[in-house]
Amino acid sequence: MAGSGDIRSVLVYWLKILLPLLALAILSTLFLVSRRIDTEGALPYADVDVDALAREQRLTAPEYSGLTSDGTEFLMRAGVARPLEAGGGRAEDISAELRTQGGLGVEMSAAAGQVDPAAGAFSLTGDVVLSTSTGYRIETQGLTSYTSRTEVVSDGAIQATTPFGALEAGGMTLGPAPEGADAYVLVFKQGVKLVYEPEN
Known part of the structure; x- marks a missing residue:
């Protein structure tokens, strides 16, 4: 019995060391076999000019979003917006939506634009596209929405x-109909040319 106890003690002693x-x-x-970490390629998407971010507010x-005086909901989104010293801001990659109480939907998109809260308006510039829920698709280089x-x-x-053909004009306005009653009309002016395409 004593011999087995001595063996166990010796074994435990050496295991504590080994x-x-x-x-x-x-x-x-x-540590010796592990490869060196490539710190240059560790963050491939961290190519950011930190100084430019610190200088530029955006x-x-x-x-x-908001509501007009006659109850139309509007929502404007942008990819990037920067404040202007005079107030408001300038934005890029803009999309905007209007939804009247009568159910008319208007969608607008543009490469750039500017918001002027003091004037209660925003302007869109550069390949502007306006589409209505009534089937009109209008292209222009600039427009102003209030x-x-x-x-x-x-x-x-x-x-x-348009639902009845292709149209060209010197200008366009979308606004309330003279008779009111939550109705809105598109008015084309200044040398209107229409290619009428009746439905078959």
Whole structure:
């Protein structure tokens, strides 16, 4: 009995020495054999000019929404927006939506634009496209939409695809119908040319 107890004591004694040494050998092997980390390629998407971000104020994916005096809901989104010293802001990659109380939907998109809360308006520039829920698609280089009232005015010539054909004009306005009653009309003006395409 005493002999087996002595063997166990000797075994425990040597294991207390050998096991920590074995652990150290494994750890040192891991550090010695492991490859060097490439810190240059570790963050491939971190190519950001931090100084430019610190100098330039901007918002990413902002939204601006509200209600006009005649009850039309508007919502404007942008990819990037920057404040202007005079107030308001300039934005890129803009989309805007209007929804009247009568159910008319208007969607607009443009490469750039500017919001002027003091004037109650926003302007869109650069390949502007306006689409209505009634089937009109209008292309122009600039337009102004108001946030204080339901009115959209083109800054120049337009080209339109309508339910009854193709149309060109020197200008366009979307606003309330003279008779009111939550009705809105598109008015084309200044040398209107229409290619009438009746439905078959």
